[in-house]
Every structure is written in C-alpha cells, then in structure tokens.
Amino acid sequence: MAQLLEGKTALILGVANKWSLAYAIAQAFRREGAAVLLTYQNERLKAAVEELGGEIGAARIFECDVTKDEDLAKLPAEIAEFGKLDAVVHSVAFANREDLSRPFVETSRAGFLLAQDVSAYSLVAVARAAAPLMKAGGSIMTLTYLGSTRVVPNYNVMGVAKAALEAAVRYLANDLGPSNIRVNAISAGPVKTASARAVKGIGSMLEEAPARAPLRRNCDPAEVADTAVFLASDLGRGVTGNVIFVDAGLQLLGA
DSSP, X not given: OOOTTTTOEEEEEOOOSTTSHHHHHHHHHHHTTOEEEEEESXXXXXXXXXXXXXXXXXXXEEEOOTTOHHHHTTHHHHTGGGOOOOEEEEOOOOOOXXXXXXXXXXXXXXXXXXXXXXXXXXXXXHHHHHGGGOBTBEEEEEEEOGGGTSOOTTXXXXXXXXXXXXXXXXXXXXXXXXXXXXXXXXXXXXXXOTGGGGSTTHHHHHHHHHHHSTTSSOOOHHHHHHHHHHHHSGGGTTOOSOEEEESTTGGGOOO
C-alpha cells in the first residue's frame, strides 16, 4: 500500500516531549513516508529533541527559535540537501503562567505581547520563511483550540492569541494560495499534554468531556496526527483557510 507522504519533506516545529501533539504528528508523518525535519528552540532542549528525533528516524534536527528572524533566515541552508519543502507543522505557543491563571482583564501589556508574538505572529514569520522553499506548493498547518472563539476558564490570554492565529491562517491562505500553498489549522480537543498542564482545571475538563462530547470520549493525539497527514497529503489538496476540529464533536455544544 502506497504511503500518503512518500517523497515529501516536512518541517515540524514544536516537538518538546513524547506527549506533545507535534510528536504524534511527527510519528504519523514518518509512518506515511515523509522525511521529517525537527527543530529545537535552544540548547536546553536540544538533547531531548535529538533523542525523540532518533526514535522516529528524523532526517534532520536543528535549532530554530521562531521569535528570531535570523534563525528562520537559515531555513534554506538547513533543508538544502532535501531540495524542497512540502509541509510545515507549526505547533508553537506560549504565555506566562500568571497571565493564564489570573482574570484576563489583569493581563499585563508585556504578557499580552509575548503570547501574541510566540503563539500567533510566529506562524506569519514561519510561513514567510518557508514559502519560497515550497517550490511545488504544499501545506502549512498550525494547532489551535476552542478557546479562540469561546471563553474557556483559565485560558485567558492564550484564547486571544489563538483567535489571532486563526485569523492569520485565513489571511495567509489567501496570500499563499496563488503559489499552491494551503494554510489550515487543526483545533484539537482537550489533550493531556505537558503544555496543557499550565491551564488550571485541565484535569476536570478531561474528566467531563466524555460525558458531553457527541462521541462520548476525549480525542486522541493519533487522531490529530492523522488529520495532519490528510492536510499534508494530496488528499487535502482542495482544503485551505480552514479550522478543522478534531475534538470528538465537543465544539458543537453550548455551555
């Protein structure tokens, strides 16, 4: 059986540990035959990402801090041996823990700008750097969450950043469409990741979701990863500018 991503090269930003959605996506991309390039933010995270990359057979692992334009400017050199780039997965977000735990109205200016820079603007910067490398078109995707359009307790400044991220997806899809580059977002349901633990009450959300979601269960990281495979493959060639929910149907419900 042919692999869906055979012959494709994919850049995945944001693999941090075995529980991250980015890692699940990297595993799925390798399963489907893609050459996977992983990045780490700084020297502190290098060893962990190299170990994870070794486990899945990543083709290359290199440093790239998405808040630094000089790091993104090095992308052509980093992928030179592969000749082209076919898919990019942006799985990067950050907000100060105190800005998540206190009321949104008390968000500091610095905290607001930090969340926007890392969680939303970085997609714009990554797309700008990657687009010239996607010589035959391709797929750029990011990860978002329902807190972008609904008030989720303790999500606060990150919800506003995710709203900006989703707007960026639509504008980027329009800009890059003539180059046959598709831009989409996957909105995953509550998943027990290391980053999710920064959101107070995530445990309760995970416990309550199966009783409310139409599929009567939580979503699984593998389901998010398979959706990413679809978007990166030729099967998703007509899909751009969309937010695709992978949350067992939880977004359908009211309060």
